[in-house]
Amino acid sequence: QAVVTQEPSLTVSPGGTVTLTCGSSTGAVTSGHYSYWLQQKPGQVPTTLIYDTTKKNSWTPARFSGSLLGDKAALTLSGAQPEDEAEYYCFVSYNGARHWVFGGGTKLTVL
């Protein structure tokens, strides 16, 4: 089974910019992996911020964007707010979107 890797933790200053990345043990993450980014705050249900690498849901703040960066999927937060402090999970598909794997999560601190 593929392993999806994320930075365990990152810190960003309020108003700053940070990029979270998502790599795959099988090789480069491409648009064909239809990668997702989910946000989860303590005690809450996850929220899907980004899907299909770059697409946003209607509730996704404009300061979040998804992309491919080198051989990884990436989530960029531009203009961090205190409420963005959360765990962020990458979610990647394999085998024609039949099989999915979560990354271990990145704990983002806004400080």
Place this chain on the structure above:
Amino acid sequence: QVQLVQSGTEVKEPGASVKVSCQASGYSFTAYYIYWVRQAPGQGLEWMGWIDCKSGETNIAQRFQGRVTMTRDTSISTTYLDLTSLTSDDTAVYYCARDKPIGSKWGQGTLVTVSS
């Protein structure tokens, strides 16, 4: 409005089975897939599988094959997650989520505790 309502907290003994339900409302049930995801205490999210609510086709994550069954009852717009041979490692919150895209709506989560 679109809702996924899950069944309540379960406490099970090791070796038992549990069946978690996820009832949909506010949309065309058979037009979507339901994904099941779990989260052990203090741990990350883990994908368990999905079910096509129209055809009943499922795809179960390899590590759960043989222990997990996903079914649906279109007459009551409900999907079910069956997990057998429970161990303490199965203690977790179990979530259902609708697709298009995945996570367009989540259930509230069901806590399953496995303890003797």
